[in-house]
Amino acid sequence: MGRGGRGGGSHHSSHHSSSHTHHASSSSYHSSSGSSSHHSGGAHYSNGSDGGSGIGCFTPFIILIVWMIICFGINFGFGGNWSGPVQYFLIERSTVEREALPSSKCTPIDVWYQDDWGDWIDKKGEEEALITGMKSFYEQTGVQPYLWITGRDGYQYKSEGSVEALAESKYKEMFGEDEGHVLIIFREYPNNSSEYICTVTPGYDAETQVMDEQAREIFLDFIDYYYTDSNLNEGEFFKASFENAGRRIMEKQLSFRQMGIIAVVAVILVIGIIIVANIIKKRKIAVAKQKTLQAQEVAKAAKAVADQKQTDFNRKKYEDELETQYVAVTCPNCGASNIRIRKMTVGYCDYCGTAIKVDKDGNVAITSGDQTDI
Numbered sequence: 001m002g003r004g005g006r007g008g009g010s011h012h013s014s015h016h017s018s019s020h021t022h023h024a025s026s027s028s029y030h031s032s033s034g035s036s037s038h039h040s041g042g043a044h045y046s047n048g049s050d051g052g053s054g055i056g057c058f059t060p061f062i063i064l065i066v067w068m069i070i071c072f073g074i075n076f077g078f079g080g081n082w083s084g085p086v087q088y089f090l091i092e093r094s095t096v097e098r099e100a101l102p103s104s105k106c107t108p109i110d111v112w113y114q115d116d117w118g119d120w121i122d123k124k125g126e127e128e129a130l131i132t133g134m135k136s137f138y139e140q141t142g143v144q145p146y147l148w149i150t151g152r153d154g155y156q157y158k159s160e161g162s163v164e165a166l167a168e169s170k171y172k173e174m175f176g177e178d179e180g181h182v183l184i185i186f187r188e189y190p191n192n193s194s195e196y197i198c199t200v201t202p203g204y205d206a207e208t209q210v211m212d213e214q215a216r217e218i219f220l221d222f223i224d225y226y227y228t229d230s231n232l233n234e235g236e237f238f239k240a241s242f243e244n245a246g247r248r249i250m251e252k253q254l255s256f257r258q259m260g261i262i263a264v265v266a267v268i269l270v271i272g273i274i275i276v277a278n279i280i281k282k283r284k285i286a287v288a289k290q291k292t293l294q295a296q297e298v299a300k301a302a303k304a305v306a307d308q309k310q311t312d313f314n315r316k317k318y319e320d321e322l323e324t325q326y327v328a329v330t331c332p333n334c335g336a337s338n339i340r341i342r343k344m345t346v347g348y349c350d351y352c353g354t355a356i357k358v359d360k361d362g363n364v365a366i367t368s369g370d371q372t373d374i
Contacts, residue, residue, distance in 0.1 A: 090225060092217040097252045098210055101142030105205040106180025108144050116151030126235025133239030140246035143206040146174060147184045147238065154187040160197055163187060167201035179203030182211050184219075198223050210249065219245040327362040 112131050115121045121130055130147070138144045148170060150157070157163045163185055171183045182202040188195065200219050202211035222241040226232060232240060322342075330337045331349040339356065341347030346357045357365045 091221040091248070092214060093253050094214065094218060094248050094251060095253060096212065096214060098141075098215070098250055100140065100250065101180055101206055101209050103142065105209075106142060106144055107178050108138075109146070109174075109181075111146070113147040113149065115149045116153065117149060118151070120149050120234055121238075122235075126233055129233075129235035129239040130242075133242035137242040137246035140250050141210045143180060143182050143202065143210050145182050145184055145242065147186065150185060150187040154185075157187060157197075160199065163197050163199045164201065167199050171201055171203065175203065179205040182206050186223075196227070215249045218248050222248075327358060329356060329358060329362075329364045331356060332364060332366050 112134050113121065121127050134145050134147065154163075157166050167183055167185050170185065171181070174183065175181045180203055182200060185197075185199045185201070187197050198220060200211070200216040202216070219241070222245045226237050226240045226244075229237065229240075325342045326340045327343060328338050328340055329347075331339055331352060331354055333354040334349060334352040336349055336351040339347065339349055341356060341358045343358050343362060344360050346355055348355055354366060359365070
């Protein structure tokens with residue numbers, strides 16, 4: 001986006017002007033209305049220094065945050081009727097609180113424009129569109145604009161400085177001591193319709209309250225933007241420029257610095273939230289893992305207790321079953337009683353050592369050598 005040079009002076013001796021210069025490229029513009037067309041698309045330059053910025057490699061969440069900020073900006077004071085975020089980066093921002101110029105400081109005139117070409121603005125809708133846009137600008141700012149489209153005679157004004165000098169004399173000729181208007185001079189090169197100079201020259205009252213340097217840049221940026229829109233005829237091109245410039249000039253917006261601060265803070269907050277969320281997540285995972293290990297230990301201990309109980313139960317059951325196989329006998333040799341011997345086994349008397357055999361029915365026999373007496 002080009003940024004033009006500026007002239008300067010004091011009240012009633014000269015006016016402050018802002019200009020943009022647009023130069024040709026290989027592409028050209030054709031009016032959508034079918035009428036004769038003058039303005040065309042292409043790259044442009046200015047005498048001022050050009051600035052640029054690039055978008056680095058962002059992570060997806062940062063891109064999301066930046067996109068949200070842009071969308072927020074478009075809907076909160078960045079200007080209405082925008083076709084997309086590209087315009088947000090291209091057009092000067094309005095960071096000043098402005099109030100419309102009081103009607104007492106601007107005496108309206110009935111003439112809105114002068115077309116020296118004679119056919120730049122035709123009478124088949126383009127004039128109506130142009131005046132509608134200019135009236136919208138007037139209603140929003142309180143500053144009545146006057147558009148002068150110079151013809152072949154404007155070719156002698158080859159520099160922005162010469163056009164601004166022309167604007168100074170033209171303003172005095174049109175409005176005299178009335179300092180509440182703004183004069184826009186738009187000059188294209190003959191037979192080279194993709195090159196132009198546009199100069200914005202406000203009166204003293206208009207400049208001090210509304211059309212300051214930033215406001216003039218806003219207007220010129222909209223001229224630059226819509227000049228390359230091949231969907232608009234000449235009247236629609238100026239209508240869109242006047243309407244959107246008036247709207248943006250009167251709506252205070254966040255500056256790029258403020259937007260940058262918001263973006264940085266937002267990114268930091270998102271990073272912080274992600275870090276905290278990650279810490280909380282890891283903590284929850286660690287706690288859950290610890291609880292799982294504790295539960296496993298408890299389950300293991302409970303299983304060990306249960307296994308031990310089952311073992312004790314089985315042992316007791318076995319001992320109880322085994323106990324039923326013992327019988328109390330009396331030694332047939334010495335008469336000692338309560339000698340417990342398991343059925344179908346041979347036991348010995350605790351007193352005399354006699355071998356005693358008990359059959360399956362609990363009958364006692366004395367075993368001597370290989371012979372057993374019942």
